[in-house]
Amino acid sequence: MSTLAASNKRSFWSVVWDYITTVDHKKIGVLYLIAGGFFFLLGGLEALAIRWQLVKPMNDFVSAGFYNELITMHGTTMIFLAAMPLIFAFMNAVIPLQIGARDVAFPFLNSLGLWLFVFGGIMLNVGWFTGGAADAGWTAYTPLSTISPGEGMDYYVIGLQISGAGTLMAGINFLVTIINMRAPGMTYMRLPLFTWTSFVASALILFAFPALTVGLFLMMFDRMFDSAFFDPAMGGNSIIWQHLFWIFGHPEVYILILPIFGVFSEVVSTFSRKRLFGYSAMVFATVLIAFLGFMVWAHHMFTVGMGAAANAIFAVATMTIAVPTGIKIFNWLFTMWRGSIQITTPMLYALGFIPTFTIGGMTGVMLAAATADYQYHDSYFVIAHFHYVIIGGTVFGLLAATHYWWPRMFNRMLDERLGKITFWIFFVGFHLTFMIQHFLGLWGMPRRYWVYLPDQGLDLGNAISTAGAFLMAIAVLILLYNIIKTAIKGEPCGDDPWDGRTLEWAVPIPAPHYNFKQVPLVRGLDPLWVEKMDGRKEMTPSEPLDDIHMPNNTVLPFVMTIGFFIAGFGFIYQKYDNALNALIFVGMGIALGAMLVRSLKDDLGYHIPKKELEKEARK
Amino acid sequence: MEERATFNEEFIKEKRRQDMRHQVLTFSMLIIFTLISFGMVMSDLNAMFVRMVIILFAVVQVGFQLYYFMHMNEKGHGMPSLLFYGGCFAGFLTVLGLVVLTWW
Amino acid sequence: MTEQDIMNPKKMPLQPEKATLEGKNKFLGFWFFLGGEAVLFASLFGTYLALNGSLNGGKSAEEMFGLPLVFIMTMLLLTSSLTSVYAMHHLRNNDFKRLQLWMSITVILGLGFLACEIYEFYHYITDYGFTFRSSAFGSAFYTLVGFHGGHVVFGLAWITALIVRNAKRGLNLYNAPKYYIASLYWHFIDVVWVFIFTVVYLMGVL
Numbered sequence: 001m002s003t004l005a006a007s008n009k010r011s012f013w014s015v016v017w018d019y020i021t022t023v024d025h026k027k028i029g030v031l032y033l034i035a036g037g038f039f040f041l042l043g044g045l046e047a048l049a050i051r052w053q054l055v056k057p058m059n060d061f062v063s064a065g066f067y068n069e070l071i072t073m074h075g076t077t078m079i080f081l082a083a084m085p086l087i088f089a090f091m092n093a094v095i096p097l098q099i100g101a102r103d104v105a106f107p108f109l110n111s112l113g114l115w116l117f118v119f120g121g122i123m124l125n126v127g128w129f130t131g132g133a134a135d136a137g138w139t140a141y142t143p144l145s146t147i148s149p150g151e152g153m154d155y156y157v158i159g160l161q162i163s164g165a166g167t168l169m170a171g172i173n174f175l176v177t178i179i180n181m182r183a184p185g186m187t188y189m190r191l192p193l194f195t196w197t198s199f200v201a202s203a204l205i206l207f208a209f210p211a212l213t214v215g216l217f218l219m220m221f222d223r224m225f226d227s228a229f230f231d232p233a234m235g236g237n238s239i240i241w242q243h244l245f246w247i248f249g250h251p252e253v254y255i256l257i258l259p260i261f262g263v264f265s266e267v268v269s270t271f272s273r274k275r276l277f278g279y280s281a282m283v284f285a286t287v288l289i290a291f292l293g294f295m296v297w298a299h300h301m302f303t304v305g306m307g308a309a310a311n312a313i314f315a316v317a318t319m320t321i322a323v324p325t326g327i328k329i330f331n332w333l334f335t336m337w338r339g340s341i342q343i344t345t346p347m348l349y350a351l352g353f354i355p356t357f358t359i360g361g362m363t364g365v366m367l368a369a370a371t372a373d374y375q376y377h378d379s380y381f382v383i384a385h386f387h388y389v390i391i392g393g394t395v396f397g398l399l400a401a402t403h404y405w406w407p408r409m410f411n412r413m414l415d416e417r418l419g420k421i422t423f424w425i426f427f428v429g430f431h432l433t434f435m436i437q438h439f440l441g442l443w444g445m446p447r448r449y450w451v452y453l454p455d456q457g458l459d460l461g462n463a464i465s466t467a468g469a470f471l472m473a474i475a476v477l478i479l480l481y482n483i484i485k486t487a488i489k490g491e492p493c494g495d496d497p498w499d500g501r502t503l504e505w506a507v508p509i510p511a512p513h514y515n516f517k518q519v520p521l522v523r524g525l526d527p528l529w530v531e532k533m534d535g536r537k538e539m540t541p542s543e544p545l546d547d548i549h550m551p552n553n554t555v556l557p558f559v560m561t562i563g564f565f566i567a568g569f570g571f572i573y574q575k576y577d578n579a580l581n582a583l584i585f586v587g588m589g590i591a592l593g594a595m596l597v598r599s600l601k602d603d604l605g606y607h608i609p610k611k612e613l614e615k616e617a618r619k
Numbered sequence: 620m621e622e623r624a625t626f627n628e629e630f631i632k633e634k635r636r637q638d639m640r641h642q643v644l645t646f647s648m649l650i651i652f653t654l655i656s657f658g659m660v661m662s663d664l665n666a667m668f669v670r671m672v673i674i675l676f677a678v679v680q681v682g683f684q685l686y687y688f689m690h691m692n693e694k695g696h697g698m699p700s701l702l703f704y705g706g707c708f709a710g711f712l713t714v715l716g717l718v719v720l721t722w723w
Numbered sequence: 724m725t726e727q728d729i730m731n732p733k734k735m736p737l738q739p740e741k742a743t744l745e746g747k748n749k750f751l752g753f754w755f756f757l758g759g760e761a762v763l764f765a766s767l768f769g770t771y772l773a774l775n776g777s778l779n780g781g782k783s784a785e786e787m788f789g790l791p792l793v794f795i796m797t798m799l800l801l802t803s804s805l806t807s808v809y810a811m812h813h814l815r816n817n818d819f820k821r822l823q824l825w826m827s828i829t830v831i832l833g834l835g836f837l838a839c840e841i842y843e844f845y846h847y848i849t850d851y852g853f854t855f856r857s858s859a860f861g862s863a864f865y866t867l868v869g870f871h872g873g874h875v876v877f878g879l880a881w882i883t884a885l886i887v888r889n890a891k892r893g894l895n896l897y898n899a900p901k902y903y904i905a906s907l908y909w910h911f912i913d914v915v916w917v918f919i920f921t922v923v924y925l926m927g928v929l
Contacts, residue, residue: 105748168759176752179698180744203702206755207709210763218770218866227855227862228779229770235777235859239721240770247713247766294709298720306720599881600888602897604726631737632816639812646805653801653920657794660925670926677921681914688808689910695741699754706758710765717769 021553023107024513028114029093030409035118036085042125043077044476046070051433051469054462057454067450068135069152073124075138076156079252080163081121083394087259088117088170090401091198093409095174097504098192100183100522102515103551105176106169108598112557113169119565120163127155137448139245142230142238146222151572157220158568162561164209164216171205174198183503184542185522189283192502192526193269193276196283197262200290201255207294208251215244224571239304246297254293256390258286260397261328264350267400268332270501271347272339275526278331285324285331292321302373311370318368325361329354344498345419349400352427353392360388363438378448381441387434399426399479407497411510412490418482422475429471436461436468501526506539514548517613548608556594563591645687652676729896735817740903742896753904757911764915767870768922771863775927779858782851784927793924796839797916803832804913807906814902819894822902826886829909833879840872864923871919874912881905 010018019027050070053061062070096104104110127133134156136145145153178191178199191199219241221227228234230241261282269276276282298306298314332354341347363385367373376382399422406414440461445452452458496505506528507515518541524530531539567587573580656673686692691700729743736742741750775784810825844865847853855865882905889898 106752109752172752172755172759175702175755176748179751180748203705206702206759207706207762210759211709211713211766214763214766214770218862221855221862221866225855227866228777228859229774229862229866231859234862235774235779236862237721237773237777237859240717240773243713243716243720244766244770247709247716294712298716305723307723310720596884599884599901602730604729604897635812635816639809642805642808642812646801646808649801650798653794653797656921656925657790660929661790666929669929673921673925677917680917684804684910684914684917688804688913689907690811696754698751702755703758703761706761707765710762710768713762713765714769714772717766717773721773 018553020558021111021555023103023111023551023553025092025096025104025107025110026409026511026513028110029089029091031114032085032089032092032117033409035114035121036082036089039077039081039121040083040086041476043074043082044473046074046077048469048473050074051466053450054452055466056463057456057459058451062450064450065132065135068137068448069128069133071448072134072137072140072152072156073128076124076134076160077121078390079138079256080160080167081117081124083256083390083398084167085117085121086398087198087201087256087394088113088167090194090263090398090405091170091174091259094405094504095195095198096177096181097408097507097511097515098195098502099178099181099186100503100516100520100527101177101181102519102548103181104173105180106173107551108554108557108603109169109173111554112560113166113173115558115561116166116169116564117163119561120159120161120166122159123162123565123568124155124159126159127152130155139249140219140241141245142219142222142241143232145219145241146230153219154223154572157216157223158571161213161216161220162564162568164212165564167205168209168213171202171209174202175206178202183516183519183522186503186527187522189280190522190525190527192262193265193279193282193286194259194262197258197260197265197286200286201258204251204255204258204290204293208248208255211244212248215241215248218244220571224575239301242301242304243297246300247294250297250300251290251293253386253389254289256394257397258289260394260401261286263397263401263404264332264353265335266502267346267350267404268335269526270404270498271342271344271350272336273342274335274339275501275529276331277334277337278327279525281327282331285327288324289321292317292324296321299368299370299373302370303377315368315370319365322361322365329358344403345414345416345423346400346404348420348423349396349403352423353396353400356388356392356396356430360385360392363388376441378446379441380437380445380447383447384434384437384441387437391430391434399423402479404498405504407493407509408504410487411492412486413493413497414486415482415490418478418485422478422482425471425478426475429468429473429475432468432471433465434468436464440465496528501529503527503539506531512616514550514608517548517617518543518545545610545613547610548613549605550608551605552603554598554603556598560591560594560598563587563589563594566590642687645683648683649680652680732896735894736896738815739817739894739896739899740814741900743900746896746900746903749900749904753907757907760911764867764870764918767863767867768918771867771923774859774863775923777859777863779860781853781858781861784860784864784923785929787847787851787853788924788927790924790928792839792843793920796836796843797920799832799836799839800913800916803829803836804910806832807909811903811906814894814899817894822894823886823890826882826902826906830879830882830886833875833882833909837872837875837879840868840875844868868919868923871912871915874908874915878905878909878912882909 019031022028049062050067053059053067092110096102125133130151132150132152134140134152136148136153140153140156178195218229222229222231228236230236230238232238265276265282296314296318298310299318302311332350363381367376367382367385403414403419406412440458443457445458452462493509495509498505503520503522506520520527520539521542523540527539564587567584570580570583570587574584656676659669659672690696741747806825807829810822810829813821813825854861856862885898885901885905
């Protein structure tokens with residue numbers, strides 16, 4: 001691993017400085033992976049605490065208030081600080097390589113997006129140490145969230161605002177990267193499916209996040225500056241928050257799952273040694289899911305009383321999404337059909353994902369039936385449903401991607417035997433935890449309750465569920481052990497360890513920081529495979545060897561983020577003392593100052609001279 | 620070759636002058652639309668009718684701005700229009716949802 | 724393309740704003756950003772439309788809004804949109820002096836708009852007691868119009884910074900895209916204002 005090897009020679013702080021100022025998409029991917037992984041473990045600990053509280057009736061492991069904080073922070077952390085950043089980690093690490101680019105379109109914004117996410121995540125969690133974290137549920141429904149005492153919800157609002165801005169930047173960056181930075185011959189209909197799905201997910205980010213931005217601003221104004229958006233006494237209306245939240249929130253679940261569909265498409269195709277079945281249908285289905293995903297937000301609000309007509313429209317629209325999703329499921333199955341299948345760890349996750357996600361999809365159709373939803377609403381049935389799609393889809397996919405692209409990112413293969421053990425424990429633990437929750441919900445257990453009474457038929461189910469949760473935790477620990485073990489003892493894996501099909505495997509491992517010495521010429525779908533089938537080992541270059549232009553490292557994104565971070569505290573605490581408004585001015589001053597420097601100081605990047613590249617080639 | 624280049628340049632300059640005339644024409648259209656909108660509001664016409672017309676005028680005005688002032692009529696605006704109109708569509712649904720499904 | 728070609732091009736291309744890869748990226752990325760901004764303002768418009776009847780005992784839009792001032796503001800912003808089109812015309816003709824001149828006029832008109840808006844808010848607050856906190860209508864009004872005003876402030880600062888920074892060195896392929904997207908931003912501000920004067924003010928007094 002290049003970074004590990006380098007750190008042996010260089011001082012620790014010079015490596016830290018290198019990573020703080022980096023604009024290299026590969027290093028930013030690693031940082032996303034580390035930060036997202038950390039928050040994933042944190043969210044997992046919160047989940048374990050929730051399950052331990054519910055292991056037996058009337059348990060007193062945590063207090064009711066703390067339980068509320070746990071569920072809120074578990075949901076928020078997992079969605080915003082774990083799942084999405086981990087997806088960004090792989091998007092950063094893989095997409096420029098997959099399309100034959102030397103970097104992303106906006107390296108500066110890429111770095112800024114990363115740091116905004118990191119500090120937004122820290123901001124959210126500061127609440128734990130200042131008298132209580134956010135406690136109104138991850139959906140933060142008003143008026144509960146606007147009257148929630150203390151600063152917990154303030155941290156939620158500001159933290160999500162900061163990290164949301166980072167996500168929006170990352171989305172725009174990937175859209176432009178995929179449109180403008182493709183290698184010659186890489187037409188839209190030759191894009192690997194992970195790139196396609198990430199492209200569509202980035203468009204969803206672009207359209208969905210501004211609604212959340214506005215929702216969070218309104219909540220911020222209500223909580224910190226006494227405005228009246230959600231206060232019925234002043235003529236406000238709390239339904240507005242629900243609309244804005246779900247106009248963002250429903251596309252958000254597709255932002256989480258679409259890139260994962262891409263991951264599984266790559267994995268299934270690679271390990272069946274076949275090109276993806278129905279490539280164009282897959283692309284079409286992806287776009288269709290994204291399109292429909294914008295018209296169904298109100299199915300989260302069936303029980304607020306929108307009326308039968310609205311409920312019917314949103315119910316039908318929601319059920320329609322099952323069609324393109326079904327297309328995808330069948331395409332994966334047909335890709336495997338008559339392929340020479342290798343059961344590797346990523347492939348195992350893909351095989352586990354298909355039935356699991358199908359179950360999650362079917363409960364989704366059940367929930368989409370508006371009349372039946374009155375029964376399921378706010379019960380454990382809903383919890384079971386979205387964990388089947390988010391864990392069975394997104395987390396399985398992230399674990400598959402971790403095993404699949406680990407050699408690409410770190411020049412080490414993760415231990416396959418340990419990987420398979422991880423899969424089986426995680427898979428069994430997952431179904432043990434959440435299958436029974438469908439039934440707990442149908443038996444009448446409501447979500448978000450911190451205790452339940454004994455002898456109501458809920459005791460055994462909850463105990464089983466908790467046992468499953470601990471199995472999942474064991475699986476994650478084995479994965480961590482696997483990572484540490486292979487980092488210390490593992491051998492460098494060399495180029496193209498999986499006999500891959502797409503361009504990212506044509507780049508040497510470890511990758512030079514400019515990715516491609518000569519930008520490759522793409523001659524078909526699965527470009528590397530096309531060359532392999534023609535008896536070549538490498539891609540044909542599309543240009544003669546020449547100077548390579550690269551962007552300069554910069555610390556400005558980090559400084560800008562620190563500025564917003566400081567200003568965030570100012571906004572939260574100004575209600576206690578007007579003097580604290582100074583924090584807002586100082587913070588915004590730093591952030592805007594950094595922006596001004598960025599705008600006024602020319603930054604043209606630098607060139608790696610041709611001679612140096614030739615010298616490297618001879619070595 | 621030299622002669623041709625200058626001819627080309629002359630042609631482009633002339634075309635740009637013409638484009639600029641179109642821009643000024645666009646501007647006068649925008650002014651007219653604005654005047655009509657303000658005028659209709661101050662008149663005694665049926666309120667519902669006026670509402671429809673001024674919203675229509677606003678949309679047309681914005682179309683002029685996008686296509687002429689923001690150069691969307693030029694080549695190479697396929698992707699920008701796709702994602703910009705995508706945003707407008709999402710925005711339209713948002714407004715519709717908030718207007719229709721907030722009070723009942 | 725070498726640094727020399729970007730900073731001191733011998734001959735300006737037809738569309739200097741899209742001549743470099745950075746320029747193309749900026750152009751595309753900024754249009755996408757405007758797509759996101761469209762959703763942002765749509766959310767604010769939706770909120771305003773949902774809450775514009777929630778007066779909480781205060782004065783209504785019809786009683787407060789004065790059309791003459793709004794008309795002046797509209798004209799100022801609309802004209803500033805035209806002047807920034809002139810600036811872009813001269814950007815493509817590689818006439819840096821006129822580009823700077825028209826951009827400066829745009830800034831002055833924008834400042835005029837901003838002054839009117841500040842006066843308007845001041846007038847509502849002092850004469851009618853209509854504030855951000857007095858009703859849901861007030862909150863929604865000041866948030867929507869204020870967000871637009873905030874965009875105006877940011878746009879003015881941005882364009883001013885560009886004018887000052889580049890005053891001494893003229894146009895090149897590095898700063899041409901910057902001017903171009905700043906002008907796109909300014910047009911977008913005007914686009915939003917068209918909906919604000921229609922939906923908030925004209926429909927408010929109707």
